[in-house]
Amino acid sequence: MKILKTQVGIIGAGPAGLTLALLLRRQGIEAIILENRSREYVQARVRAGLLEQNTVDIYKSLGVADRLLREGQEHRGVYLSFDGQRIRVPFGELTGGRNITIYGQQEVVKDLTDEWIAGGGQIYFETPASKIEDFETDSPKIHFEYEGEAGILNCDFVAACDGFHGIGRRTLPPDTYKEFTVTYPFSWLGILAHVAPSTDELIYAYHERGFALHSLRSDKISRLYIQVDNDDLIDNWSDERIWEELAIRLGTEGWSLKTGPIFEKSITPMRSFFTDNMQSGRLFLAGDAAHIVPPTGGKGLNLAVADVKHLADGLAEYYQKNSIKALDNYSTIALKRIWRAQDFSNFMTTLFHKQDEHGSFTYQLQKAKFDYIKVSEAYATTIAENYVGLPFEVFE
Numbered sequence: 045m046k047i048l049k050t051q052v053g054i055i056g057a058g059p060a061g062l063t064l065a066l067l068l069r070r071q072g073i074e075a076i077i078l079e080n081r082s083r084e085y086v087q088a089r090v091r092a093g094l095l096e097q098n099t100v101d102i103y104k105s106l107g108v109a110d111r112l113l114r115e116g117q118e119h120r121g122v123y124l125s126f127d128g129q130r131i132r133v134p135f136g137e138l139t140g141g142r143n144i145t146i147y148g149q150q151e152v153v154k155d156l157t158d159e160w161i162a163g164g165g166q167i168y169f170e171t172p173a174s175k176i177e178d179f180e181t182d183s184p185k186i187h188f189e190y191e192g193e194a195g196i197l198n199c200d201f202v203a204a205c206d207g208f209h210g211i212g213r214r215t216l217p218p219d220t221y222k223e224f225t226v227t228y229p230f231s232w233l234g235i236l237a238h239v240a241p242s243t244d245e246l247i248y249a250y251h252e253r254g255f256a257l258h259s260l261r262s263d264k265i266s267r268l269y270i271q272v273d274n275d276d277l278i279d280n281w282s283d284e285r286i287w288e289e290l291a292i293r294l295g296t297e298g299w300s301l302k303t304g305p306i307f308e309k310s311i312t313p314m315r316s317f318f319t320d321n322m323q324s325g326r327l328f329l330a331g332d333a334a335h336i337v338p339p340t341g342g343k344g345l346n347l348a349v350a351d352v353k354h355l356a357d358g359l360a361e362y363y364q365k366n367s368i369k370a371l372d373n374y375s376t377i378a379l380k381r382i383w384r385a386q387d388f389s390n391f392m393t394t395l396f397h398k399q400d401e402h403g404s405f406t407y408q409l410q411k412a413k414f415d416y417i418k419v420s421e422a423y424a425t426t427i428a429e430n431y432v433g434l435p436f437e438v439f440e
């Protein structure tokens with residue numbers, strides 16, 4: 045049997061687990077990461093791409109933002125489109141200079157993994173954690189499997205950064221939390237295409253045929269989405285049909301959509317999920333292990349990073365001041381931001397998706413909101429400050 049020992053046992057090498065490991069290292073706290081998948085698999089997984097100002101600032105402070113700042117694209121605004129009419133919400137001027145950066149999650153994961161390993165950090169790939177034990181005592185254990193051999197990681201604390209399907213949430217005692225799930229009555233068909241973006245900033249569009257989003261990845265790769273029914277199938281969508289639909293839904297006078305070879309196509313359901321407690325004893329959940337938001341607000345990765353910032357602060361206080369106060373308060377403080385993100389993601393989702401017949405009461409409410417953004421700086425500011433992410437002080 046393989047026996048390991050550290051201060052913080054981290055399950056999962058996604059953005060939450062890796063960021064936590066590096067934040068802990070900066071405080072002189074030891075950690076070991078166990079990751080179910082191979083390094084190649086984790087680093088190729090295309091997911092998020094929108095980094096809030098807080099996230100970029102944390103990566104700068106950790107010294108892992110060189111490539112992000114070089115290759116990422118800072119966006120100072122977003123285009124919102126309704127029935128073919130397009131407006132722009134400028135971020136920087138409404139939020140005192142806060143912006144977003146477009147940089148693929150897989151690149152973030154690569155940068156963080158490289159940094160962790162270069163600094164001598166221990167990480168075990170293809171090592172599934174199977175059970176978390178004794179987390180109500182001072183000596184929790186994580187059981188795992190490594191190269192066909194059973195193992196135990198003895199630690200002071202367990203950070204379950206193991207995503208939506210991990211074991212962390214399932215290990216929380218059922219009487220310590222409530223779960224909330226909302227499944228939206230539509231999904232996103234997303235594509236990645238080898239074509240230069242037809243826009244310099246993201247475009248969110250309501251159209252009577254449904255929602256569309258033009259996002260970006262680089263100068264040569266575009267990421268686009270359209271709203272489809274939950275029971276729709278990818279086989280129903282030829283590349284030609286996808287481009288036609290995108291051109292219609294995103295269309296506005298004097299603008300045209302560039303098309304190119306599609307190299308990734310998938311349908312993702314839209315849902316919100318979260319637990320109202322993220323800890324028990326010495327077990328702490330962070331990131332998708334505890335919550336999922338619909339991708340409309342670009343919040344998933346950023347919430348994961350915000351969670352582990354609070355968790356790392358709490359652990360630092362424990363090791364440096366022998367105080368458990370900040371750790372006890374972890375769920376309470378993280379949930380304030382999570383609720384805010386749930387609300388904003390829901391707002392963006394319901395504002396731009398087709399929910400009912402064109403012209404219906406719901407449609408008129410959506411249109412009234414859009415018309416208000418056009419005339420009210422206060423309303424536009426609300427959108428901008430949520431989009432770029434509220435500063436940490438707001439929730440502390």
Ligand SMILES: Cc1cc2nc3c(=O)[nH]c(=O)nc-3n(C[C@H](O)[C@H](O)[C@H](O)COP(=O)(O)OP(=O)(O)OC[C@H]3O[C@@H](n4cnc5c(N)ncnc54)[C@H](O)[C@@H]3O)c2cc1C
Binds near residue numbers: 086094333339345
């Ligand atoms: C299609 C798509 C688009 C998205 N777009 C955006 C976006 O634009 N902006 C945004 O902010 N967010 C977006 N998200 C959400 C974002 O990708 C997630 O919120 C983010 O990955 C959460 O990070 P995490 O570290 O909590 O979880 P994950 O990235 O899921 O990492 C968890 C890790 O734990 C590992 N693991 C699981 N179980 C075990 C086990 N038993 N033992 C060991 N390891 C285990 C997994 O292999 C995984 O590597 C998107 C998600 C999807 C699916």
